[in-house]
Amino acid sequence: MVSGSALDEEWQPVCRLVELEVDRGVTALVHGQAIAIFRTPDDSVYALGNHDPFGRAAAGGIAKGIVGRRGEVPFVASPAHKHGFDLRTGRCLDDTHVAVPVYEVKVVEGVVMIGHRRVNAA
Numbered sequence: 001m002v003s004g005s006a007l008d009e010e011w012q013p014v015c016r017l018v019e020l021e022v023d024r025g026v027t028a029l030v031h032g033q034a035i036a037i038f039r040t041p042d043d044s045v046y047a048l049g050n051h052d053p054f055g056r057a058a059a060g061g062i063a064k065g066i067v068g069r070r071g072e073v074p075f076v077a078s079p080a081h082k083h084g085f086d087l088r089t090g091r092c093l094d095d096t097h098v099a100v101p102v103y104e105v106k107v108v109e110g111v112v113m114i115g116h117r118r119v120n121a122a
Helices: 006-010
Strands: 012-016 025-030 033-039 045-049 066-070 073-077 084-086 102-108 111-117
16 A cells, blocks of 8 residues: 555555454544444444434444344444444434435455445435
8 A cells, every 4th residue: 555645545444354343333533533333244344424313422322333134234223212224325224314424345455444425325
């Protein structure tokens, strides 16, 4: 990787894939934003904004939520009110008018890389 390149600025290495627990969230500061990162049993990795739109700051962010599936939809339940958020799109499964930001993710040679916020993720 060439230091200072546009690629470095777009993709930020966060951790190794093996360091992420399956179905548990962690928080990382990426591009100045608190990001919740999740690894599912199939080794897919998702990144959402760590703000719970239904909760209070004291309840913690989305990263503290419970990860599960509704049919084919991987989701995280907000820790405060248990609203489910689609890990792929950020859309609330219980209130389609609400969503959290979704960030690009890729795994390169075992390293989880977070990119910029997706536009029109849903």
